Amino acid sequence: MIHTPHVDWFAISTVLVLLGGSFIALLSAVLVPGAWRRTVSVSVAAAAATGGIVTSVWLYVDSANGGRVIADSFYRDRWTALTQVILCATTLATVLVGAERVRQHESEFFALLLASAAGMTFFVGSANLMVMFLSLEWFSIALYVLCAIDYDLEGSLEAGLKYLVVGSFGSAALLFGSALVYGATNRIGFAEIAQSVATHGLSGDLLLVLGLAMILAGLAFKSSSAPFHMWTPDVYQGAPTTVTAFMSSATKVAAFALTFRVIRTAFPQEAHLWTWALAGIAVASLVIGNLAALVQTDVKRLLAYSSISHAGFILIGVSAGTALGGRALMYYLVPYSAMAFGSFAIVAARERELGTAVTLENLAGFGWERPFLGVAMWFFMFGFAGLPLGGGFVGKFYVLSAAYDHGWTWLVIVGVLATLVSLYYYLGVVRAIYMRGPELAVAAGGSPPRETLLHVAVGSALVVSVGSLIAVGPLITLARHAASALPF
Amino acid sequence: MTTSSITSVLIWLPIAGALAIWILPLSRYATGSLAVLVSLVEVGFWIEQAARFDFARSGLQFSERTPWIKDLHVSYHVGEYGFSLWLAGLTVVVMAACIGYGFWVGRDRPRAYFGLMLMLTGATVGVFVAQDLLLFYAFFEAMLIPLYVLVGVWGGANRIGATLKLLLYTMAGSLVMLAAIIVYGLKVGTFDLVDSPPSASRWLFLGFMLAFAIKAPLFPFHGWLPDAYREAPPEVTAVLSGVVAKAATYGMLRIALTKFPEPSSYYRTVVLALGAAALVYGSVLAFRAIDFRGVVAYSSMAQSGLITIGLFSGTNLGFDGAVLQMVAHGLISASLFLIAGTVERRTTTGDFARLGGMAKGRPALATLLMTVGIISLAVPGSAAFAGEFLILAGAYQRAWWWAAIGAAGIVLAAMYVLRLISAALHEARGPVVHDEALDLRPGELALVVPLVAALLVLSAWPAGISHHSFAGDAPVNAVYEQFR
Numbered sequence: 001m002i003h004t005p006h007v008d009w010f011a012i013s014t015v016l017v018l019l020g021g022s023f024i025a026l027l028s029a030v031l032v033p034g035a036w037r038r039t040v041s042v043s044v045a046a047a048a049a050t051g052g053i054v055t056s057v058w059l060y061v062d063s064a065n066g067g068r069v070i071a072d073s074f075y076r077d078r079w080t081a082l083t084q085v086i087l088c089a090t091t092l093a094t095v096l097v098g099a100e101r102v103r104q105h106e107s108e109f110f111a112l113l114l115a116s117a118a119g120m121t122f123f124v125g126s127a128n129l130m131v132m133f134l135s136l137e138w139f140s141i142a143l144y145v146l147c148a149i150d151y152d153l154e155g156s157l158e159a160g161l162k163y164l165v166v167g168s169f170g171s172a173a174l175l176f177g178s179a180l181v182y183g184a185t186n187r188i189g190f191a192e193i194a195q196s197v198a199t200h201g202l203s204g205d206l207l208l209v210l211g212l213a214m215i216l217a218g219l220a221f222k223s224s225s226a227p228f229h230m231w232t233p234d235v236y237q238g239a240p241t242t243v244t245a246f247m248s249s250a251t252k253v254a255a256f257a258l259t260f261r262v263i264r265t266a267f268p269q270e271a272h273l274w275t276w277a278l279a280g281i282a283v284a285s286l287v288i289g290n291l292a293a294l295v296q297t298d299v300k301r302l303l304a305y306s307s308i309s310h311a312g313f314i315l316i317g318v319s320a321g322t323a324l325g326g327r328a329l330m331y332y333l334v335p336y337s338a339m340a341f342g343s344f345a346i347v348a349a350r351e352r353e354l355g356t357a358v359t360l361e362n363l364a365g366f367g368w369e370r371p372f373l374g375v376a377m378w379f380f381m382f383g384f385a386g387l388p389l390g391g392g393f394v395g396k397f398y399v400l401s402a403a404y405d406h407g408w409t410w411l412v413i414v415g416v417l418a419t420l421v422s423l424y425y426y427l428g429v430v431r432a433i434y435m436r437g438p439e440l441a442v443a444a445g446g447s448p449p450r451e452t453l454l455h456v457a458v459g460s461a462l463v464v465s466v467g468s469l470i471a472v473g474p475l476i477t478l479a480r481h482a483a484s485a486l487p488f
Numbered sequence: 489m490t491t492s493s494i495t496s497v498l499i500w501l502p503i504a505g506a507l508a509i510w511i512l513p514l515s516r517y518a519t520g521s522l523a524v525l526v527s528l529v530e531v532g533f534w535i536e537q538a539a540r541f542d543f544a545r546s547g548l549q550f551s552e553r554t555p556w557i558k559d560l561h562v563s564y565h566v567g568e569y570g571f572s573l574w575l576a577g578l579t580v581v582v583m584a585a586c587i588g589y590g591f592w593v594g595r596d597r598p599r600a601y602f603g604l605m606l607m608l609t610g611a612t613v614g615v616f617v618a619q620d621l622l623l624f625y626a627f628f629e630a631m632l633i634p635l636y637v638l639v640g641v642w643g644g645a646n647r648i649g650a651t652l653k654l655l656l657y658t659m660a661g662s663l664v665m666l667a668a669i670i671v672y673g674l675k676v677g678t679f680d681l682v683d684s685p686p687s688a689s690r691w692l693f694l695g696f697m698l699a700f701a702i703k704a705p706l707f708p709f710h711g712w713l714p715d716a717y718r719e720a721p722p723e724v725t726a727v728l729s730g731v732v733a734k735a736a737t738y739g740m741l742r743i744a745l746t747k748f749p750e751p752s753s754y755y756r757t758v759v760l761a762l763g764a765a766a767l768v769y770g771s772v773l774a775f776r777a778i779d780f781r782g783v784v785a786y787s788s789m790a791q792s793g794l795i796t797i798g799l800f801s802g803t804n805l806g807f808d809g810a811v812l813q814m815v816a817h818g819l820i821s822a823s824l825f826l827i828a829g830t831v832e833r834r835t836t837t838g839d840f841a842r843l844g845g846m847a848k849g850r851p852a853l854a855t856l857l858m859t860v861g862i863i864s865l866a867v868p869g870s871a872a873f874a875g876e877f878l879i880l881a882g883a884y885q886r887a888w889w890w891a892a893i894g895a896a897g898i899v900l901a902a903m904y905v906l907r908l909i910s911a912a913l914h915e916a917r918g919p920v921v922h923d924e925a926l927d928l929r930p931g932e933l934a935l936v937v938p939l940v941a942a943l944l945v946l947s948a949w950p951a952g953i954s955h956h957s958f959a960g961d962a963p964v965n966a967v968y969e970q971f972r
Contacts, residue, residue, distance in 0.1 A: 327559070368597070375510070378637075387633055388626035394557065397622065400670050401560055412670060416663045423659055427636065427652070435640040435648060472557050480559070 005071035010062075012074060013055040014084045015122045018091070021048025022114035029107035038106045042099040045110035049095055052088035052121065056081050060478075066485045068127050072189055075261070077485035080125035082330060082478060083257040087124070087250050089464075090337055091117040094246040096457040097345045100449070101242050101352065109149055113246065116142030120254040124261075128188040129178040132258065136174065136222065139254070140167050143247060147239040159238025166231035167221065174218025180211030181266075190266035203269040212267055216259070216277060223255035225281045225311040226288040233292075236304035241351055244300060245344035248307045249337035252314070260318050260329055264486045271321055278319035279411060285312030286418040293425045299347050299358045302425055303340075306384060309422055310336055316415055317399035320406035326483035328398035331475055335383065335391025335468040342461030343380040346373050349454055360428060364436035372455060374433050376462045383465050385426040386419050391468030391475075494537045495550045495566045495617050498576060501530055502583075503610035506603040516598045520591035523602035527584035527609065534580045541573055546959035546966065548619065548682060556623070561678040565619040571811045571957040575616040575738055578815050581942065582730045582822040583609040585935045586723035589826055592931045593833065595642055595721070604634040608727065615735045621669045621679040624743070628662060628699075631732055635724070643719040650712075650719035657712035661702035668695030672747075686747050693751035696744050697759065703736035704792040707765035717785035722829025725781065729788040730822035734814045737795045741810070741967070745799060749968055752800065759800045760886075764893045766793025771900035775907060780828040780838035783908045784821055787864070790897060791817045797894055798879035806882025807963035808954040813875030815953055816946055820864045820872060823939040827857050830932050831912060834925035845917030850927040854913050856936055863943050865905040866898050871943055874950035 009016070025041045025048075032040045059081040066077020094113060102109045119139025126132040144167065148160025182188055184207035185196040202208050217228060224232040236244045263274050289309030296302035314336070317328035350358045350366055350373075367374025383390030396419065403411040468475055505526035509519055541549060551567025568576065587605050595601045611634070614627030632655060640651040672692050673679040687693075702709040717725045745752050752759075770790030777783045791813070798810030830853065831846065832838050847854035863870040866877075876898055884891035928936070946953065958966040 324559075382633055388630050389633055393626065393629075397666070397670065398557075398560075400667070401674060404670050404674050409667075409671060412667050416667045420656070420660055420663050423655060424652075427655060430636070431640060431648060431651075434637060435651075473555060476557060476559060 008069035008076060011059070011069045011076035011125075012122070014052045014059065014088065015118050017051040017055055018048050018088070018114050018118035018121060021045060021051070022111045022118060025107050025114060026111035029111070032107070038099070038102075041107040041110040042095060045095040045114055046092060048114050049088050049092035049117070052117070053085060053092065056084035056088055056121070060085065064481075068191075073127050073131050074122075075125045075127050075485070078482040079257065079261060079485040082482040083124040083253060083333075084121045086253050086333055086337055087117060087120050090246065090250040090253070090341055093341055093345070093457040093460060094242060094250075096453040097245060097348060098242045099453050100451050101240075101348060101454075105149055109146070112142045112146050112149070115139075116146065117250065120250055123254050124257045126258065127190055129182065129190075130188055132262070133171070133175055133178060137171060139251075140171065140222070143167075143243070143251070146243045146246075147235060149243070150240050153240070155238035156240060159235045162231055162238070163235045170218045170221025170228065172218075173214045173221070177211045177214025177218060180207050180214065184208040184211060190262060193266040194268055197267075197269050209270065209273060212270055212274065213277065215262065216274065216281075219255055219259045219262070220281055223252050223259065223311050223314075224308055225315060226284040226308055227281075229285065229288065229308045229311075232308055233301045233304040236307070237298060237300045237357075241300065241344055241348035245341045245348065248303070248344055249341040252307065252311065252340075253333050253337050256314050256318060256329060256333065260326060261486060263318075263321060264326070264488065268487065275319050275321050275406075278315050278321075279408070282312045282315035282319055282411070283414055285309060285315060286414060290418050290421040294421070296425070297359045297361065299360060299363065299429065300344070302360075302429070303343055303347070306422070306425070307340060309418060310340070310384070312418065313396060313399055313415060316411055317402045319411075320402040320408070322402060322406060323483055323488045324405050325399075325402040326486060326488075327476060327479040328395070328402040330479035330482050331391075331398055331468075331472075332395035334475060335395055335465045338461040338464035338468070339380045339383050339390065339392060342376060342458050342465065343384075345454060345458050345461070346377050346380075349373055349451060352449065352451075360432040363429070363432040365433075367433035373458060376458050377433055378430055379462055379465065381426040381429045385423050388469065390465040391472075392465070394469060394472050492550050492552045492567075494533055495568060496552055497533055498530065498537070498580070499566065499610050499614045499617065501533065501610070502526055502606040502613075506606035506610070509599055509603040509606065514599070516594070519598040519602050523587050523606055524584070524591055526606060527580070527587045530580045530609065531584050534577050537568075538573060538577060541568070541570070543570055543956040544959060551619065556620075560673070561680070562622045562673075563620050563680060564623060565680055565682070566614075566617045566623070567619050567682075568617055569957075570959065571738075571741065572616050574811060574815050574953050574957060575734060576613050578734065578818040579609065579612045579616065579731050581939070582727060582818060583612070585822060585826065585939055586726050588935045589723040589726075589829065590721075592935065593829070597641070601638070601642060604638050608634040608638070612727075612731055612735065616738060619681045621673055621681060621684075621743070624681070624739075625662070625666060625669055628665075628735060628739070629659075631735065632658060635728065635732070638724045639716060639720040642721045642724070645719075646715065647719045650715035653712040654716040657702055657709070661699035661709070664695045665699035668692045681742065681747075684747065686749050688750045689748070690751040690754060693744060693748040693755065696739070696748070697755075700736040700739045700744060701762065703739075704733055704796065705736075705766070705789055706762045706793060706796060707769055708762075710766070710770075710789050713789055714782065714785055717788070718779070718781050722781070722825050722832065725785070726822040726825035726829075729785065729825065730818040733788060733792055734818055737792060737799065737810065737814055740796065740799050741807070745802075746967055753802065756800055756802065760797055760883075760890055763793040763796035763800065764890065766790060767797065767897040768793075768893065768900070771897050771904060774904040775900060777904075778840055780831060780840070780843070780908065780912060781825065782838075783904055784824045784828060787901065787904060788817070788821050790901070791821070794876065794879055794894060794897060797883050797890060801879070801882040801886040801890065802964065803882040803885045804963050805878045805885065807967060808957060809875050809878025809880075809882055811957040812946075812950055812954045813872070813879060816863075816871040816875050816943065819939050819943050819946070820860060823856070823860045823936050823943070824864065826936050826939075827853070827860065830928060830936075835918070835920040837920055840911040841918075842920045843912050843918040844915040844921065845913070846921055846925075847913035848917070849923070850925075852928040852933060856928065856933075856940060857909060857913060859940055860943070861905045861909045863947060865902040869947060871946035871950055874947070874954065878954060
């Protein structure tokens, strides 16, 4: 008889809910008649995402003294739960935007979306190298297909293929790094790795350091931090905009939350190495993301580079590696994911209206034609730039404080300079939607589609991004509790 | 409602008004009326507050404090000292006149326009009453958000370049200030302006001063000024120079001087030299400017320089004079820019080469422009004279040559103001001045006359401000001890 470990089903309930939703949505492709398919799969997906929010909030409340479950392979703690809440909320918003947008393969789209969300919620709780790699592949493969799902669209298939090739390279790096770490320590559990390094005095061991470097590189591929960002602009541009919105927010949230857990839990002895490595990646992301964004005219590409630069800002907090850095990271992810999602959703609305790629040129007049979306974009752009029109302001303040607290005034200055550069292109978007003369406005032809659900999604993103400025206190308390699950 | 929450009302009432205007689908007329109404209620609240203010008492009044970011010791802390009260008052009065002006000229896209103007009101009041560094910074930046759109959408032909310069210049300064705030706040363990101890760090002082010197602007940092002041709609320029620029000099007083006493005396000569350069260079540029707004724009730079001299003289008289001059010049430049707007509306231009002879048949315009002009060139008995005299006397106590430079600036002021008056009102009638260009209408008078009336009151009783800005008889002690 095979010995099976005790399974804490509740700990993985979020994953199960999303996965169950994914199966039902997929079945509906076969069992539900075409006329009903969209309604059914959208409802199932929305229900699953909402269920995921409920279970992960419940888990957050119920996991004050978190620990590992299921043969020590999964963390049931507040760090996992809070990240899952953000991921499920992003998924729900994606479902809302996708509901009016996905024209074919509806069931498959929502099944894949839920599957990838399930993978991410599993990924952020992983407690050993094996689970980490498996769940990374799990959500990545779903995303590869999602990118290419509009295969009759120019760019979509290319995006899928590019993401597949480059993403596999990242996964390979991660896997190889894991193997090296296992080779050095003979352990796969994060906590055991740290223990083994401590007892055998492996700190600085070549295999271990190489393995750590490759794991960080593999995770940086997923969070699209420079210099591992090459796929980002092309994939973000080519993928269906709904998918881009999901990737730019959810994938980053998952990747950063796990990166922080790995470095804190598995490699605390190598802090002197990863803190510099991550600071280097942060600076590279800030420089490359911001400078490249300056010259973009395609809005999706511009936002893609902006997401790279924000990876840099988030990494400023991560690289500090302190409890303050953890709080800064968790806080930053909330307004960031709302703003990233919201801005891509708005691009999606404009794209549908024009039937062509959105550039700074053909955004002209958008703010006056669709006042709500225009105002929302105005908020998101100023929020991205760190002006006090949303939580992005406090987020930047927080990560820079974490850097200073870590003793890195130079990183504060780099962050400040990067913000200054970023102003140029964020203001460029605001300029495009409000300040161009009518001679540049593009005739949209007829009244725009109503898109109630998209408005709801953008509205919620707006509420989260502005609300996180006002409700800093409660959010920080949540983030503090989440970060206290990690060893410092 | 307790009396302390009036300060918060002053910040959030206009912002709530802005939200209401954005959300409610009101007509053009109703939108404008609502905005004017909100701005007048705002003035009413300020008068209520001024009436209750105890000028004899030192320390913060009408204060309110709630934790905002607990683990970094940031709080929502607002409150007023005497001088904050006057600057908040300047803001609400000037904003009410400017919102009224926008209503009068009928700006298109009224909901966006009036919402932004109200948002700007709230943010600017916030700067003057914030007692927490991060909150101060947030409001300081928040002023830029509506300004960017106001200039960029309703401005003149070259507005795009002007907005870009305005934003990049001022943000460059204020981001350096953000870095300084983070370092200072984490080092002393609190971001509270009342609780935090003074610091001796020269780098931090320079970080703050850079932001203020760009915003004021002082001499080498004024690159954004001519474009922004020319391209913005006249009432927005009035706000920019009358109120927003005062946020910079206010910041010097409230933060740079009080929190960095040692560095501010170390760099005193440098800052005084920059102020003197701004005064002289700005005055010369104003004298050479070819248009109405150019003269007023550069004269604002000159006045910022003079106020800086008063503040960094570090003397009782200098502080009193600086606060008085901030208010007086705020009113002067707001009225002058509004008058410039009325002239431009009648003639399509502010270009002196094509203006002239407007006094004939337009007595109201001529009288108002003359009155404001005479006050602004600091004729004895005027509010500006009182302010400048105090500043010069303070500067003289520091060293006689600073007073000499300041006096030279005042002579130059007489030159450029008289040139402005004669080029617009007198001389031969310009080619764009037609008989159809009527005198000021009652609506315009209703906007400018209250500002001028306030100036006349101040001229009659400058001590109303200069003796009621700092509790006690010695502002220097107040600045260096009381506000810690």
